[in-house]
Amino acid sequence: MSKKVNLNKIVKDYENNYKNVEHKIVLCAGLMCIASGALKVFEELKKEIKKQGLPVSLEINSKCAGVYVSKSGCQGFCQQGPLMNINDKIFYTQVKVEDVKEIVELTIKQNKKIERLLYLDPKTKKSTAKMEEIPFYKHQERILLKDCGNTNPDDINEYIANGGYASAQKATMKMNAEEICTEISASGLRGRGGGGFLTGKKWNFARIQETEKKYIICNGDEGDPGAFMDRSIMEGNPHSVIEGMIIASQAIGADEGYVYVRMEYPLAVDRMNKAVKQAEKLGILGKNIFGSNKNFKLHVMEGAGAFVCGEETALIASVEGQRGMPRPKPPFPAESGLFGKPTIINNVETIATVPKVLAMGGKKFGKVGTETSPGTKTFALTGHIVNTGLIEVPFGTTLREVIYDIAGGVTNEKGEIEEGAFKAAQIGGPSGGCLTKKHLDLKLDYDNLKKADAMVGSGGLVVLNNTTCMVNIAKFFMQFTQHESCGKCVPCREGTKQMLTLLTDITEGKATMKTLEVLESLATVVKTASLCGLGKSAPNPVLSTIKHFRSEYIAHIEKKTCPTGECLALAKYNIDQANCKKCSLCKKVCPTDAISGEPGKTHKIDSTKCIKCGACKTACKFDAIFVGGSK
Amino acid sequence: MKTESQEKISKILENYSYKPEKLIPILQKVQDEYNYLPKDVMDFIAYKLNIPSARVFGVATFFAHFAITPKGKYIIKVCDGTACHVKKSEAIINKIKEKLNLTNSNTSEDGLFTLECVSCLGACGLAPVVVIGGDVHAQVTTQQISDLIDGIKNEAKK
Numbered sequence: 181m182s183k184k185v186n187l188n189k190i191v192k193d194y195e196n197n198y199k200n201v202e203h204k205i206v207l208c209a210g211l212m213c214i215a216s217g218a219l220k221v222f223e224e225l226k227k228e229i230k231k232q233g234l235p236v237s238l239e240i241n242s243k244c245a246g247v248y249v250s251k252s253g254c255q256g257f258c259q260q261g262p263l264m265n266i267n268d269k270i271f272y273t274q275v276k277v278e279d280v281k282e283i284v285e286l287t288i289k290q291n292k293k294i295e296r297l298l299y300l301d302p303k304t305k306k307s308t309a310k311m312e313e314i315p316f317y318k319h320q321e322r323i324l325l326k327d328c329g330n331t332n333p334d335d336i337n338e339y340i341a342n343g344g345y346a347s348a349q350k351a352t353m354k355m356n357a358e359e360i361c362t363e364i365s366a367s368g369l370r371g372r373g374g375g376g377f378l379t380g381k382k383w384n385f386a387r388i389q390e391t392e393k394k395y396i397i398c399n400g401d402e403g404d405p406g407a408f409m410d411r412s413i414m415e416g417n418p419h420s421v422i423e424g425m426i427i428a429s430q431a432i433g434a435d436e437g438y439v440y441v442r443m444e445y446p447l448a449v450d451r452m453n454k455a456v457k458q459a460e461k462l463g464i465l466g467k468n469i470f471g472s473n474k475n476f477k478l479h480v481m482e483g484a485g486a487f488v489c490g491e492e493t494a495l496i497a498s499v500e501g502q503r504g505m506p507r508p509k510p511p512f513p514a515e516s517g518l519f520g521k522p523t524i525i526n527n528v529e530t531i532a533t534v535p536k537v538l539a540m541g542g543k544k545f546g547k548v549g550t551e552t553s554p555g556t557k558t559f560a561l562t563g564h565i566v567n568t569g570l571i572e573v574p575f576g577t578t579l580r581e582v583i584y585d586i587a588g589g590v591t592n593e594k595g596e597i598e599e600g601a602f603k604a605a606q607i608g609g610p611s612g613g614c615l616t617k618k619h620l621d622l623k624l625d626y627d628n629l630k631k632a633d634a635m636v637g638s639g640g641l642v643v644l645n646n647t648t649c650m651v652n653i654a655k656f657f658m659q660f661t662q663h664e665s666c667g668k669c670v671p672c673r674e675g676t677k678q679m680l681t682l683l684t685d686i687t688e689g690k691a692t693m694k695t696l697e698v699l700e701s702l703a704t705v706v707k708t709a710s711l712c713g714l715g716k717s718a719p720n721p722v723l724s725t726i727k728h729f730r731s732e733y734i735a736h737i738e739k740k741t742c743p744t745g746e747c748l749a750l751a752k753y754n755i756d757q758a759n760c761k762k763c764s765l766c767k768k769v770c771p772t773d774a775i776s777g778e779p780g781k782t783h784k785i786d787s788t789k790c791i792k793c794g795a796c797k798t799a800c801k802f803d804a805i806f807v808g809g810s811k
Numbered sequence: 812m813k814t815e816s817q818e819k820i821s822k823i824l825e826n827y828s829y830k831p832e833k834l835i836p837i838l839q840k841v842q843d844e845y846n847y848l849p850k851d852v853m854d855f856i857a858y859k860l861n862i863p864s865a866r867v868f869g870v871a872t873f874f875a876h877f878a879i880t881p882k883g884k885y886i887i888k889v890c891d892g893t894a895c896h897v898k899k900s901e902a903i904i905n906k907i908k909e910k911l912n913l914t915n916s917n918t919s920e921d922g923l924f925t926l927e928c929v930s931c932l933g934a935c936g937l938a939p940v941v942v943i944g945g946d947v948h949a950q951v952t953t954q955q956i957s958d959l960i961d962g963i964k965n966e967a968k969k
Contacts, residue, residue, distance in 0.1 A: 212936050215947035258936030405892030408933030443839075443876050444932055484835050485875030487930065501834035502866075503873040519832075562894035562935035569936050606893065642893045642935075656896050660930060666873075 184471030185462045187340055187349060194341035197240045201248040203288055206265040207275075208329060210254030210412060211447060213261035217276065218251075221262050224280040225249055232284050239335060247288060250338075253416015255329030256570040257316055260299065265329075271311040272297040302566065302588070302597065316567045319585040321548070323536055323556050324529070325572045328416035333451050336458040339419040345464055347538035348426040352470045357387050360431040364534065366542030368554040373399060373490075373527030374611065374637045374713075376553075376626040379534075382524060385514035386432040389522040394434040397518065397525045398425055399495060400441040400448065403487035404609030405660060407640035409558040410528035412570050414441060414448035417532065418455035422465065424531035426476055427538060432524050435475045438499055440489075443482045452480045487664035491712045492517075492525045494666065505666045506712035527638070529558060549575035553625035557639060564591045564601070564645035575625040579605060579615055582624070583643055593647045601645040604728070608637025610657040611717030613724030614650070633724050635717075649746035650729040651736055654722045655683040661718040672715030675706035679722065686733060688749040689740040696733055700726060745807025751792045752807065753785050759804035766796035766805060812851045819844060820852060824859050831860045834870055838877060847878040875929075883918045883925035885963055888942040892931030898950075900939040904928060906953040910960055923967055924960070 205225065209218050226249060229236045235246030255263050260273035266287055272294070275283070279297060286292040298307040299314050308314050322329075331338045339345070351360050365380025386394060398421060402410040414421060425437050441449050456478055459465040467475045481499060488494045489504040496518050498504035517523025533555065537545045546554040553575035559582070562568045566588030573582065583590065583602065592598040604614040613634035615622065622628055629635050644653065662676040682699045685691040703719035710716045726733060735743050742750040755766070764779040774790040777783030785796070797805040823840045827833035837856065842848055848871050857864040871877045887907060891900050907926050911919040918925045934940045937949035941956060948959065 211947070212934050212949070215934060215937055215940075215949045261936075402933070403930060405896070405931035406894050406935055407931065408935055411933040444929060482836065482839060483874075484839065484870075484877060486873065498835065499832075501830075501832040501870070503869050505873075560933075560935055562938065563897055568894075568938075609893065640893065640935075642897065644897060648897055653897075656893070664930070 185345075185349075185464055187345055190337055190340045193242075194240055194337050197242055197244055198248075198341075200245050201237060201240070202245075203247045204267055205247060205249045205288075206252045206330065207249070208253075208255040208261060208263040208265075209251035210258070210261075210329075210415060211408075212254070212258040213263060214447075216261045216274075218262035220277050221264070221275050221280060222249070222251060224277045225284070228280045228284045229288070232289070234284075234288070239332075240338065240341075250332045251334075252330055253328045253333050254325075254412040254570055256322075256325060256412075256572075257314075257567065258569040259567050264297075265311060268311075270309050271299065271314070273299045315588065316569070316571075316586055319573070319581060320571050321556055321574050322572045323548070324413070324420075324532055325416075325558060325570065327420065328413060331417065333416055333418055334454055336419060336455065336462065339417070343539065344419055344535070345423055347535040348423045348430075348464070349470050351427045351430045351538060352472050352474060355430070357431050357433055360427060360538075361387055363542040364431065364537060367537045367545040368542075368552075369530065369533060369537055369545070370553060370555075370626060371527060372529035372533070372557065372636075372639070374608070374635065376636060379526065379530055382514065382526075383428065383431045385512070386434075386522045386524045389515060391522060393436075393519075393521045394432055395518040395521055395523040396425060396428045396432060396434040396437040397495065397499065397523060398437070398439040398528055398531050399490065399492075399525050400439055400445075400452075400528045401483045401489045401495060402442055402445075402528070402638060403490050403664075404611075404638050404640050406560060406562055406606070406609055406642045407638045408560045409570060409639050411442075411445050411448050413528050413532050413558075414439075414445070415451050418448075418451045419459070420532040420535060421452070421528060422455055422459050422478065424526075424534040425478060426464070426469065427534050428524060428526060428531060429476045430474070432522070434524070435477065437476065437478045438518075439478065439480045440483055440495060440499065441480060443485055449480065449482050456480055486666070487660075488666045488712070488714050491714060494712070495525060496523065503666075505668045506714075508711060529639070550623065550625045552627050557624075557636065559639045559641045561587050561641050561643070563606075563641075563643035564648075565589065565643045566591060566597060573624075576623045578621050578623055580620040582641070583620075587643065590643060590645050592645055598645075602643070603646045603648060604644045604650065606642040606644060606653065606721070607640070608635040608720075609640045610660050611635065611713070611720055612637045612640075613720050614644075614653075614728060616728045633720070633727065635720075647744050647746070649687075649742055649744040650725045650732050651683065651687055651742070652746050654725040655680070655687055657721040658683055658718070661714065665714065665718075669709075669711040669715065671706050671709035672711065672718065675702060675710070675715070676718055678702060679706065679719065683722070686736045687742070687747040689736070691737045693734075693737060696726070696737060742807075748792050752787055753790055753792060753794075753796065754806055755783050755785060756804045756806055757782065759802050761802050761804070763801075765799050765801070769795045769799040771795060812855055816852070817855065820855060821859065824856070829860055831862050831866075834860070834862075834867065835874070838867075838871060842877060847881045850879070853879075881918070881922070884923050884967070885944055886925045886927055887960075888927045888929050888932070890930075890932040890934065890938070890940040890942075891928045892933075892935060892938075894935035895931075895939040898938040902953055903939055903941065903951055903956050906956055907960070910957055923964070 237244035264272040369379045370376040486504045491506045494504040494506040513523040558572045589597045590602040592601045658680045667673045745751045767775040853867045857867045941948045
């Protein structure tokens, strides 16, 4: 069975074959571009190129010629998808099937740009042809995500041609376990899953255990609502995860590993499985990897949908076929983990960064980012912003740069850019906290965020505008953690439930100042006494919103109003008589006849009949209907 | 239980070498077959793996993916992750409930639809997102979801 893979030959063959193609079209086939119709564009592209008399190649091999059409993983600029990069020179956004004919005719055959498909900067009204020059990309530093949007995830040769598996080969053939750990420690790489624990240190714990059997697990159970970095990496560059796993296995002396993928990510499962098969075929995984005397068997396991399985010990239980419930630590998994054997669990992003660290050298990697948080971090950027998508920035980038330079600014209710619409940024999901205007110049890294009572978390960054009710956001996260609490320990099981009840009381106008007091003290109890990270961090969104938006809580409690009108039970719709043109349009659309008045006369809303559907507010052309006590 | 189904399940168990630690992938495969996990099937699995039925039932009820009652023909997954939530996914959920008359159960009376709220589909850039039978629908409005459901209903009638 044992065979030795010759990486150099694969690289050379690939380069020689590549010379035969004249054009390269990379179409983004990340989940979001697919949802926007990327696959249809892909099919049309193949047809159209042939129709116009050019050869099409879907793979770089000895027979390829003409136009190489490739599907890549997520290129990040999801809002503008489907994305198409032609010869790394022309970057088209929002490509539709109807555009394909013109693209082949003009851009491929005549090297002409199609103006309407280029990205148009809404601020400067200028179009940009090169991907790197678009503001969204210009302000990023894409170390990890670069390959993600550039290579075909289904083609192992392309990964190898870009320098892939060289680090894994070096780690297997030329380095011993201690050397690998030292190199990773020198880089200062910290776990990207949330805790920020030093990866090298963690590996060392498992390395020194003297047992025959050890395991390595890659945690791809990305359950945080609002986070999709790991999904994009597994979908876009599955081989980087495999390579990282091989290096990790060599560092700790494991011969078996699991990639645990969340079941909501079927495409990621598919691509990981395919990638594992390809690597096995080349002798990179399996027995005698790279022709050495070492084995590494890698399994891809689909999770079954439980947020708590992101916690190490719960994840282990789930791989063992048990209910995914955490257990007290110690013993730590590095001493006794999966099936009682030493086990290391790393997040997908951490694992995918490892090959980069070895390729760059630990010390050089450590120079990117800040002193205590080296490297780059991917963030899933969403919410009320112009450019949503997947980004990667060095640690130490400020929140302002992320929101205003990369995300293109905050949008208001109508989806237009509005200076000053920014209210808060929720970072770290249900375990994190919110950052406000005063944090805009905060340099994002592990320690600064911790000081600001937030956390890097897995990297979900949701920007909220001033129409968002912060009490409601806290309630939303509480609903989530309460639902996902596994029920093993009392503080988390009962505490989250009671906290949710108290928050509901506040949003429904049933609360007193005592409620807030109880809520705060209960939060402290849940935070201190819960068994695992889920419970320990569940109160964070509540505490953080109380700290920064206390006045909003008080408005709900004392004035019984929701300042943003989002809490329906408290919302009161009123007509601003100064703006009202007495057109009676609102009366026509009201489904419950709650609005009285004739055209030309004063209109009023009867709050006892009003069901707060907001139809009148949407219908009004003069902005005369408002929510809350006074405008 | 029919011999036929016993054979079908035994084949799945065989693929996993009757290992109890493979219970989750086993249940996933069995659910693919039946669209839910019938009680007698769970008992049979427990018997074959030589583990208590309670353990199989415990795992089946712990994870969101497993259902112990039949699911509808079409599964409507509405994302209620943070990004979708701030882009008003709640209104979409309420519209579906109203439209399919879902009060006590998540499956419509005609057995055609099951509503599932998922915490995040990882497609936050397209919020709010709804997935019906593998098709991702982006930036969905209440009107759109209503039309989608009507479309499927009409299709099913034919």
